[in-house]
Amino acid sequence: MTYQETIDYLFTRLPMFSRIGAAAIKKDLHNTIALCEALDNPYQHFKSIHIAGTNGKGSVSHMLAAILQTAGYKTGLYTSPHLHDFRERIKVNGEMIAEQYVVDFTKRVQPLIDEIEPSFFEITVAMAFEYFKDQKVDIAVIEVGLGGRLDSTNIITPELSIITNIGWDHMNLLGDSLEKIAYEKAGIIKQQIPVVVGETLPETKPVFEQKANAMQAPLHFSYDEFNVSGKKTIDHKLVVDVQERKTKTAFQYTLDLPGVYQTKNILTALSSVRQLQQQGWKISEEHVQTALATSRQINGLHGRWxxxxxxxxxxxxxxxxxxxxxxxxxxxxxxxxxxxxxxxxxxxxxxxxxxxxxxxxxxxxxxxxxxxxxxxxxxxxxxxxxxxxxxxxxxxxxxxxxxxxxxxxxxxxxxxxxxxxxxxxxxxxxxxxxxx
The missing domain is CATH 3.90.190.20 (Mur ligase, C-terminal domain)
Structure with a gap:
């Protein structure tokens, strides 16, 4: 098959949420586990960061991937959905997965597709994990597709779990209350793995606290660690003044991702960087400054103001x-x-x-x-x-x-x-x- 024939096959042969909605969702991890076992569990061959949330997870994913890449780490990035090209979903150091890799992978797993009948998203996750293994990435930033607990990406054990926020979305799949939606997102919290939460509401904070406590996972709320003291827009770039609460240290960041909502996402990213630094990842303030100023340029995030x-x-x-x-x-x-x-x-x-x-x-x-x-x-x-x-x-x-x-x-x-x-x-x- 050619690349275009392969994409047409993936889009038409497999149930796809973006096209048909809830009917494409498989409410368990069975298919993803089966696919990855057939591929010798590629996700066990690289370190990862897992990001869930109603809004902001795409921006935070791109920010962190840019920061890690700028710090010299070979960085995978898995996001969804794509805007123009399927390959936007799977990148290494800002470069999209090769067309030929998509063709070869799909051809190789066709017998599994016939046997397991996975969804489009399940195949895409397996493809990303296999690609990151083959590319020998140092770390991959993995964005949840929908929810968290039963999302296909939730077979990884990451270095860090991140939940950006909770809002009203996909209630037909995740639940009809903020507590129920938070419960699904909190499903990415793993045993003793640190978790950063960007925003909370009175209904959602206890859900995160209970889940983190049950999993003995250190819990960090980004708004307790950083605050935005000022912001302005210059030439479609957002300039944000940030203060670290504990040290009272002031920072100023210029983001090439405009939009006032990025003031919330940057705090989540900065708290996440602090956790990675404490785990031994060599990330300097200069790396953070440079990456945030060129995040879109590095990883090609589009559609955010x-x-x-x-x-x-x-x-x-x-x-x-x-x-x-x-x-x-x-x-x-x-x-x-x-x-x-x-x-x-x-x-x-x-x-x-x-x-x-x-x-x-x-x-x-x-x-x-x-x-x-x-x-x-x-x-x-x-x-x-x-x-x-x-x-x-x-x-x-x-x-x-x-x-x-x-x-x-x-x-x-x-x-x-x-x-x-x-x-x-x-x-x-x-x-x-x-x-x-």
Whole structure:
């Protein structure tokens, strides 16, 4: 098979959550364990960091991978979903997995696929683990796909477990309360392995404390160790003043990942670095400064308040649940623009009304959809949005919506694309960039 034929096979042969939703989820680790046993348990051949959370886990994963790589460690990075290219999910030192490796691995495990009938995600996890073993990485940063306790990645015993935060998302799979969702995320906490938690709520903190105590795992809350004393945005970069609470030492970091919500993610990353340093990982303050300033450049993280065009400003953000959209709205309040244009598409299994209730009524809306079965039709989204006095037109795809917004927007306007990772993934950035 060619690379494209292999990708088509993986996308169509295997149940894929991004396309069909909950039906693709296997609520146990049996398949992943069976796949990895057939591959001689590749995850046992490298050290790892495990990251869960409702929001922020992608940003923290990329920050930590950039820091470790800058410190001289050969670093694997596994994240999901991808925006444009399947290979974005599996990287070593910022370089995507080779197309030929994807082809060869898939061909090799085809008999296992026929026998076990795994999901797309289960095969992807096994592929990542095998690749990291073959590449002889020093450490791999592994992002949880969904939840934690029953996620396919949760067969590793990491150097450090990280939980960024807990919010309302995937309630049909993780539970209908914050405590239940926290319980699932806390499932990555391992026996005597340190855990860093970025944010807590009154409902979630006791869940983490109980699980960590039961596992004899040292528990660290990043907000107890660091605080943000100031922030500003300069040329689409976030400058953050941070103080270490214990020593009162002040630091200033420039992040190439803009967005005010990164002020929370940086504290989680810094607490995680402290734990790694205490375990003997040689990471200097200079490594941290350099990596955070070039994290996107190093690892290619996209879709986090990503500016893809100027005059008018066009921004993409993958925020798609209640907490994620709250952060987008907070960022809008700190942004300067004349008029606001919001291009939005969502998937059916989200808390759509809770998201729509947060959005500003003064914006002009362009309702659209991603081309996946889970996508909510644009006419349905329009009808549900009108209840919240959000008005605009419908478009069959995101790029026609962007083209129309660019036609009507003035040079000092802001165009925001949001609502779904898959919608952002379909944006033709090159076409926008080539517009005069």
């Amino acid at each position: 990503e500016v893809i065009h100027e005059h008018p400003t066009v921004v993409m953000d993958v925020g798609h649940n209640e907490d994620g959209v709250k952060q987008i709205v907070a960022q809008l309040k700190e942004s300067s623009y004349n008029k606001l244009h919001i291009i939005i598409g969502m998937v059916k299994d989200k808390e759509i009304e809770k998201v729509l209730a947060l959005l500003p009524t003064e914006a002009t809306y362009y309702f659209t959809k991603a081309h996946i079965p889970r996508a909510l039709p644009e006419a349905d989204l329009h009808a549900r949005a009108s209840v919240f006095k959000l008005e605009g037109e419908t478009f069959e795809d995101v790029n026609s919506a962007i083209s129309t917004a660019l036609h009507y927007a003035a040079k000092d306007d802001l165009i925001l694309v949001c609502g779904s990772v898959f919608l952002v993934g379909e944006v033709d950035v090159k076409a926008i960039d080539n517009r005069q």
